[in-house]
Amino acid sequence: MIDKEYNKILKQYHKLSDRHILVVETDMPYSDVFKVVSLSNKIRRAGNELVRLMRKNYDQLLRTKRYRKLLFLYGITEDKSKRKILANQLNEMRKSYNVTWDYCRTSMIPIGKKYSIDAVFALTKAEDIWRGVEKCLYGNGNTIHFSKYGELPCIRAKQINRGIPVSVKDDKLQFKLGKTAFGIQVNDRFQQDEADDILTYLTESEIVDHKA
Structure with a gap:
């Protein structure tokens, strides 16, 4: 299979895959949290x-x-x-x-x-x-809704290497938003297992994608 065809199939696979959400706390200082809320x-x-x-x-x-x-x-x-x-x-x-x-x-x-x-x-x-x-x-929607002031801050980006890039540093997940680098606080075994899976993908993405 040529690279172009493989990448096309992989992109389609990612598009059809269910979104997986892992909720964790960051280790950001308050000053950086304020910047994130402002951007949101x-x-x-x-x-x-x-x-x-x-x-x-x-x-x-x-x-x-x-x-x-x-x-x-x-x-x-x-x-x-x-x-x-x-x-x-x-x-x-x-x-x-x-x-x-x-x-x-x-x-x-x-x-x-x-x-x-x-x-x-x-x-x-x-x-x-x-x-x-x-x-x-x-569908059954009636109108498009506005986002209210005071709701929980939300900053999303679809690409793993843009917006809020995710990388591995010292065998831990590291995120970057602008000039601010931060990690996550793992509070239980479930979060640790999920974080480990993400680490595995980031370090061996080609192997994991090929298996998929």
């Missing part, structure tokens, strides 16, 4: 600005009689060819009202720059917001 609030404000924009576009789309009629017809039509035609018409309307992932993603670029947010954090936030839009478009 910037991301929250930027996200709310994008939510406001996407919410406005979605509400305008939903108010059109043609879109509501197409949704109704799509829901009651059983013929596959007719459903495909209706789906294409719905997608065209979503494009015309800027209710698309591409518009959501590109709109976040200037917003992220406005709040001086790293591009990887801005993109991750845009993806979170788009998932909310998708629930409204294809």
Whole structure:
């Protein structure tokens, strides 16, 4: 198998894999914690600005009689060819009202720059917001919600080597956010086992990926 094909399959495997969450405490001093909370609030404000924009576009789309009629017809039509035609018409309307992932993603670029947010954090936030839009478009969601001030700080990045890079130092996990390096506090056997698994992957990622 050539490298290009292998990397494509591996990327698809990672995409379809379940998200695994390990909750741990950091060993950050209070001064660094304050910086993290400040950054999280910037991301929250930027996200709310994008939510406001996407919410406005979605509400305008939903108010059109043609879109509501197409949704109704799509829901009651059983013929596959007719459903495909209706789906294409719905997608065209979503494009015309800027209710698309591409518009959501590109709109976040200037917003992220406005709040001086790293591009990887801005993109991750845009993806979170788009998932909310998708629930409204294809699921049972009614509206896109704003993030409230005072909620637990949240900073996410999908790539292991960007945003908050993870590395191994002295056989321990080390994270880096900007110029701040920090580790984690392991409080029980379960956390230790999970941390050990992550360490194994980081030190032998090619072997683990090949086995997967």
